[in-house]
Amino acid sequence: MHLHRLTLLIGALCLIGLYSVMKLQCEGHGCEFQAANISGHTNHRKTCLLWRISQDQQSLRRRERAAAQSMKKALKMKKKRPKGALVENLDTAEITMGEPSTAYLRSPSPSLPPPASPSPPPPPALTQSGRPRRNYTLPERFRDVLPALPDPPPINEPNPPALSLPRVRLIVRDRFISALNIFGLWRDYPHRPSFVPDSAVSVADLANDGLSFTDAPQASLFSVFSHSPPWPFRNMSIYRLMTFFNSGSVTKSAEEANRLVEDVLLAPDFTTEDLRAFNAHRENQRLDDAISDPESSPFLREFSSHTINIDVPSGSKDVPPSKFSVPGLLYRKVTSVIRAAFRDPLAHHYHLSPFKLFHRSPETGKEERVMGEIYTSDAFIAEHDHVQLRSPVPPNDPNCKREKVIAAIMFSSDGTHLTNFGMAKAWPIYLMLGNLSKYFRGLPNSGAMHHLAYIPSLPDSFQDFASTVHAKWKTQKKNILTHCRRELMHAIWDFLLDDDFIHAYKYGMVIMCLDGIERRIYPRLFTYSADYPEKVLLATMRDRGLCPCPRCLVPKSLLDRLGLARDGNVRLKLREFMKDKVVLARHLIYELGHSITGIRVEELLKELSAVPTINAFASKLSTDEAPFNPSKMLVVDLLHEFELGVWKTLFKHLIRLLYAASPQGDLIAELDFRYRRTPTFGHDTIRKFATNASEMKKLAARDFEDLLQCSIPAFEDLLPEPHNERLMKLLYRTAEWHALAKARMHTDSTVELLEALTTEFGQLIRQFRDLTCSAYNTVELPGEAAARVRRTKAVQDVNSAAEVTKVHSGGPNTAAAAVTTPEGLAAATSMLAPAIPPTSSATLMTAASEQSHTATVGQDQRNWASSRRTKKLNLHLYKLHALGDYANSIRTFGTTDSYSTQLGELAHRLIKTLYARTNKKDALKQIAKQVNRRTVLRNDSPTAGAVESEELANAPVNVHHIISNTRRSPINIYTFVNERLEGQLDPAKKGFIPKLQDHLLGRLLSREFDGDSHEDFTDEDRNDIRITGNTLYSVHLLRVNYTTYDIRRASDTINPRTHKFIMVRSPETGPNAHPFWYAQVMGIFHTVVRHTGPRSQTPYKEHHVQFLWVRWLGVEPGHRSQRRHAKLPKLGFVPHTDPYAFGFLDPSFVIRGSHLIPSFASGTTSDLLPAQHTVARPSTSMDDWVNYYVDM
Structure with a gap:
């Protein structure tokens, strides 16, 4: 041993001596540097740009070789696949948006080579009824591919280059192209990213069902930037109790009780001794004080209140405009929200560098752009490049070398009622960051939807104020109210886009991100999601004007020309804010006393449906070199x-x-x-239609x-x-x-x-x-006619009340003239309400007039049918017209679900929930406080990021299917088969036992599934199958996990009573072959079997087997479907005379559930299964539907 160590030591000394006399040449192509030792060589590499370029080129060549090998492997798999196994039929794949991974297997892009499969037998023969038999071929085994993202690039620290190189060299060095993943997807980064959030994404993060967001691997970083529990409370017991109180539902439920027990009472750090002298109001106030303290909460700011002033024109040349104050704007600074968002636990999912996502077909090699997220869109990439090249750094930091990053702002706002009854309402403005994936932003409880402000409305006192300051209030009331509402909206946005935001918009703002690196963040406004009335306000255009589109200048007369060439040409001319004309119009109104809709003003603005309001976005965000066009941010809805x-x-x-x-x-x-x-x-994909669809009540x-x-x-x-x-x-x-x-x-x-x-x-x-x-x-619907009668009668009642007010006051009737149409009813009612004396209707009319009034109303209601107006x-x-903008919007900003107003509608749920916790007095302020409490407690919680669904946590999403192993419902197989219903055997159970034995034999012998038509199985072979105790165990549910077309993980729950239809792969070939087969699940079973006899591979082993009992459906012969015929696929049950109309199926063959809708026009029949009582049908049904449609 000592001799071996001595030999190693001598060898090491020799190497050191050798390196001391050698000159180490730099490997960079074109670099002639030679180092005297290893240390010098290593230090040179850190600054040698030529060496970096060479390494990048070598890495690129390695990736190309890996891609070529992947392509070669895919082609090899294709050759193994039987001809026709992959059905290249665009007509089905393009529109089936809910299909699993095989949906994109069949699509021209993205595509994936399907698994190798045995050669299919000949197409099935037809039965006498014309439906295909299933004697010889049945579904191919489905290959369940888990979702995966392209490999992340190596992290590039944002160090500034030591030397400058020509532009072409910078592009070669900075660009990064990832390798192809299993789905043929790859990324093209224009700039090598310094932070890749996808490196921490798991399969659970790619699941859609019941998922919030999983535990983050960087969770240890959060404590550096956030407070640790029990801040700001005294102990963990109070912290847990207040966290429970400020989260969840406001109503008592079993789920809330379970959450209280598990998260609070059973927590190891909870003790009742800590709750002595506890007071919830005091603890909430303690939390509010901590949030408002800049030192303890430097990033999250509480909501502030502000009063907005608007100018009200006088209508007179000699009288200047008056200012009216609108109180009650609750807001947070935009820059404060952005800073807090970049310190939020979700920030480790932010994409700071954009990239283009591509797909390469393994068969044709064709490459296509893939669109989805904001950070992969053309708009994001263009703005990112503009920031890198042209956005300046602040004068006080001219040598800033921090990485420049975009904060992709996405606004959304919409008014909502807080109760089903009453007048309580809110008008929130939400802020999202497009740097975060839309799948996180779409989760209501993720915290990705930041509450920015709550817009106040013009108070009722405004009409009193305006009537005293405007000389022509009586005749121009409607126009003045509309104008002042526009002025209020843009005054609010002018205030929110304050100097701090404009400075950050121009120079960026320095934020230390969760990876510990400071970056310069440039906020950029990408989208604003709103409904049409709000788009009209934001675009500073008039409602239902001559050019009603907020994005282009299409005339109203051409709105029905969707898809025509002239329509496409009109869309090329975008709506722009006409500052010069608006300024001139405001001069006419505010200084010269012209009417808001006067002739001089209309000559300037009417033709293009403009209005005399300064657009806050255009005025604040425009620069000399790049004017901001608000119409571009108003995306489709x-x-x-x-x-x-x-x-x-x-x-x-x-x-x-x-x-x-x-x-x-x-x-x-x-x-x-x-x-x-x-x-x-x-x-919740398709809900039950409980009420009459034709009435459209509360839909x-x-x-x-x-x-x-x-x-x-x-x-x-x-x-x-x-x-x-x-x-x-x-x-x-x-x-x-x-x-x-x-x-x-x-x-x-x-x-x-x-x-x-x-x-x-x-x-x-x-x-x-x-x-x-x-x-x-065609005429009005009954509901439309009745509603019109009610509106007309309401207008008449208001006018009658105005006449009474005139008699009581002795003054002129100013309201009756204003209320001449149903549209003016609301304004007239609010104006007259304070003036009408609080007396009953009996004091306002005589008995005769009251009887006449009642008779008139009854007559109107009885005659509504005869008075229905024509409706075309x-x-x-x-x-x-807006439908023509969707394709361009998807190309520019990504798919529509990323900026849908549905995200704002989901966020309204929280406001309505929090409203129930208030005392209804000054409710918005209380809601704002509760929003901040939830944000703080969510970010600081030790369980932040945990999966919310216990079912999902116990059931992994990476397995194909889940069947419970419960034995609560045992079934004796012989008793089940011989059971008689009203004295008759069930024809669906004919051959049940031998078919089950064939199915089990085929699986235990590892045979390829051929529909259990194993003709070489004898009765002796079947008797070698021993079902333990002759018992099957029935369960109610089968959960099937599958990969969706957008590379996400989702699941379907199969229930033999409710959701009973499934789809499997079809081995059929030919130009008209349908890619799937369908079946009705009649039972979900598991059992324990043992295979004995000479053919047994494991004679002494017990096998736990799960299987489905199914009834097959076949494609309707002669029915032409798919998109070229604009018809849904039509199916029908295989007749009971077919020996394989009923059978068994391995759950691993199931792709997912299928929505089959009866063909009501085809009616029902008992010919397919002539039995009054059978397990194949619900107990209330005597017949089968002749056909079913496969829903889109």
């Missing part, structure tokens, strides 16, 4: 523009058509029946989305031909357009498809209007 816009309008008119086609209401009753019989799907956007997805079977054959065919095609394209517009991942091909589909949809809906709608005399399908809508 699928929720209001399509689901509650175009589709709601179309659906409502379809109801009118059915009334016109059948005045007795038979078609309406049939439509309501069909929607009620439509099965639900998923956790939200998600309900209209469900109506659309289930509309084709519901409306089929309700109208005669050719109107029915025209309607079916329109409904198919409408649902297809909605699916593409709402897709969470897009490629160049799918965006081009969306553009083509938008053109076709525009043609179809105009054709439907001109040919079908014109054939029917109106396509001159901004919301229809």
Whole structure:
């Protein structure tokens, strides 16, 4: 041993001596430096840019070799695959947005080589009924591929270069291209990132169901920048109790009780002795004081209150404008919110460097851009490059070498009612950062939606003030109110975009990020999500003007030209803020006393639907070299523009058509029946239609989305031909357009498809209007007519009350003239309310007049049907025109779910929850305090980032399926098979035991699944299968995890009673082959079996086997489907005479659940299974539906 050590020591000394006389040459191409020793050589590498370039080039060549090997491997797998196993059919793949990983296996992009599979046998023969037999071939085994992101690049510390190089060398050194992952995705970073959040992403982080966000590996860093519990309380017992109190639901529930016990009472650091003299109000005040202390909470600022002043014109040349103060703006500084966001626990998921995501087809080698997140969008990359090249550093720090990073600001605002009844309301402004993935921002409890401000409304006293300062208030009241509301909105934004924000916008602001590195953050405004009325305010344009689009200058007369060439040309001219004309118009109004809608003002602004209000965004964010155009930030809004816009309008008119086609209401009753019989799907994908769909009572956007997805079977054959065919095609394209517009991942091909589909949809809906709608005399719906009568009567009542007020006061009636239309009702009511004396209606009218009034109302209500007005399908809508902007918006900012107003609607839930905790007095201030409390306690909690769903924590998402091993429902197999219902055996159980034995034998012998048609199995072989105790164990649920088309992990729960349909891969080939087969799950079982006999591979081992008992469906012969025919696939049950109409299935073959909707127009039949009572049908059903449609 000593001799060996001595030998090593001598060798090391010799090496040192050798290196002392050698000159070490730098490996950088073109560098002639030679080091005298290893230390000098190492130090030279740190500053040698030529060496870095050489290393980057070598790394690039290694990645190219790895990509080539991956491609070679994929092609090799393709050769092993039987011809036709991969169905390249764009018609199905493009529109099936809810399909699993095989959806993108079949799509032209992104694609993935499917697993090797045995050669499929010949196509199945047809039964006498024309449906395919399943004697010889059944589903291929499904390869469940877990989601994965492209490999992250090596971290590049943001050190400044020691030397300057030509631009071309900087590009070569700085750019990074990742290797292809298993899905053929790769990233192209224009600049090598210094921080890669995806390096910490797990499979659980890519799950959609029940997930909040998982424990962060950098959690130890949080204590450096945040307070540790029990701050600011005295002990952990109080901390845990107050954390429970300031989180969760406001109502008592079993879940809240469990949370109290597990998170508080059973915590090891909780003791009741710490709660002596406890007072919740005092502890909340302690927390509020800590938040307001700059030293203890340097990043999170409490909400402040501010009064906004607006100028009210006098209407007279000689009288200057008056200032009116609007109190009650609760706000936080934008820069304060950004600083707090970058110190939030979620900040370790922020993408600080943009990149382009690409997909490469393993078959064709074609590369396509993939669009999804804001930080992979063209807008983010362009702004990032602009900041790197042109954004200056502040004068007081001219030598700043910190990394420049963008904070991608995304605003959202919308008014909401806080209660179902009453007048309480709120108008919050939310701020999100596009640096964070949309999947985190879409979680309501993640804390990614920051509350920025709560907008106040014009108080009731404003009308009293304006009536005294404006000379023409009586005749211009409506215009003055509208103008002052616009002025208030932009005065608020002018205040929020303060000097600190403008300084940060120009020079950036230094923030130490969670990785301990200081960076210069440049806030940039990307999107503002709002509904149309709010877009009108933000774009400083008039509502329903001559040019009603907030993004372009399309005339109102061309709004129905969606998809035409002229429509595309009009969109090229963007709306811009016309500062010069607006300033001149304001001079006319405020200094010369002109009317807001006077002739001189209208000559300047009316043609382009402009208004005399200074746009705060254009005035604050514009520079001499780069003017800011507010119209670009007003992104599309699928929720209001399509689901509650175009589709709601179309659906409502379809109801009118059915009334016109059948005045007795038979078609309406049939439509309501069909929607009620439509099965639900998923956790909340398709909900139950509990009420009559035709009445549209209290329907939200998600309900209209469900109506659309289930509309084709519901409306089929309700109208005669050719109107029915025209309607079916329109409904198919409408649902297809909605699916593409709402897709969470897009490629160049799918965006081009969306553009083509938008053109076709525009043609179809105009054709439907001109040919079908014109054939029917459609009138108002009963609800529309009744509502119109109520509005008209309400206006008459207000005018009558105004007449009474005139008699009592002796003054002129100023309100009656103003209330001439239903639109003026609200304003008139609020104006007259203080003036009407608090007397009953009996004192205002005689008994005779009261009787006359009652009789008139009753007569109006009885005659509403005869007075219904004609209603035509109106396509001159901004919301229809807006559909043409979706493809461009996806290319610019990513997919629509990233900036949907649905995110703001979800955030409203928190405000409504917190409102219930207030005493209803000055509620918004109390809500603001509670928002801050929740933010602090969430960030400082030792459990911050834990998975919220216990079920998800116990059930890993990386396994394919989960079946409970419970034995609560044992079934004796012989008793089950011989059970008689009303004296008859169930035909569905015919051959149950031998089929089960064949299935178990095939699995235990590791045979490829062939539908259990093992013709070489004898009765002796079957008797070698021993089911322990002859007992099967039945369970209720099967959970199937699958990878979605957007590389996320999701799950479906299969239940034989409710969600019973599944889909599996099909081995069928041919140009018209359907890529999937479908089955109804009748039972979910597990059992313990032992295989004995000469063929047994494990004669003494017990095997726990899980299996499904299914009833197969086949594709309807002769039915042409897929998108080129604009028809859904149609299926039907295999007749009971087919020996393999019923069978067993390995759960690992299941891809996911499927939503099959009965073809109501085809009716029902008992021929497929002639039995009154069978386990294959619900106990309340005597027949089967002849056909089913596969929902889109």
